[in-house]
Amino acid sequence: MIREIITYPNKLLRTKSKDVERFDSELHTLLDDMYETMIASNGVGLAAIQIAIPLNILIINPINEDDIQNKDDLIEAINPKITHKDGEQVYQEGCLSVPGFYEDITRAKHIIVEYYNRFGEKQTIECEDFLAVAWQHEMEHLEGHVFIENLSFTKRQKFEKEWKNKIKSKK
Numbered sequence: 001m002i003r004e005i006i007t008y009p010n011k012l013l014r015t016k017s018k019d020v021e022r023f024d025s026e027l028h029t030l031l032d033d034m035y036e037t038m039i040a041s042n043g044v045g046l047a048a049i050q051i052a053i054p055l056n057i058l059i060i061n062p063i064n065e066d067d068i069q070n071k072d073d074l075i076e077a078i079n080p081k082i083t084h085k086d087g088e089q090v091y092q093e094g095c096l097s098v099p100g101f102y103e104d105i106t107r108a109k110h111i112i113v114e115y116y117n118r119f120g121e122k123q124t125i126e127c128e129d130f131l132a133v134a135w136q137h138e139m140e141h142l143e144g145h146v147f148i149e150n151l152s153f154t155k156r157q158k159f160e161k162e163w164k165n166k167i168k169s170k171k
């Protein structure tokens, strides 16, 4: 089912998530709910903490070259660890927990990640460019960070001002 996505500055987003211990049907339901929730909000990536579950789980469903978000390309990662990163790239990121705000963020260009799939099988993925951005963005959520924390002081001030006006205009 579709769950509520918590948004900045909800304190829960600052939680450091814990490793998954059991690869059971409860985990599978959570993964299915994360997928439904992400797709319903036009997202390409989601970490469990964004639906208030402090577990090291993230999903990424990249859009392919034909501009289709194919479920065949869905990545479900449990207890992921980045084992290697190098290079540098800038990408304009957005986040379902910071709706409507986009900013250029610098991250590693190429990474290697080890993680477990929904059946507890160990996987290793090597990726770069967009997929590397998505992985690093979602992995930051597991550490209790949101992408705007990478902004320079001045850009962060600009964001906070915009965000306050946005929330005021909503009320």
Ligand SMILES: CC(=O)Oc1ccc(/C=C/C(=O)NCCc2ccccc2)cc1OC(C)=O
Binding pocket: 041, 042, 043, 044, 045, 046, 091, 092, 093, 094, 095, 096, 098, 099, 100, 101, 130, 133, 134, 135, 137, 138
């Ligand atoms: C108003 C609003 O909510 O705008 C959005 C903001 C973010 C998003 C999705 C962001 C997202 O999936 N981020 C995952 C992390 C990521 C960032 C950059 C590149 C790879 C992976 C969707 C939005 O909704 C629409 C309709 O575009």
Ligand SMILES: [Co+2]
Binding pocket: 094, 095, 096, 097, 137, 138, 141, 147
């Ligand atoms: Co995000």
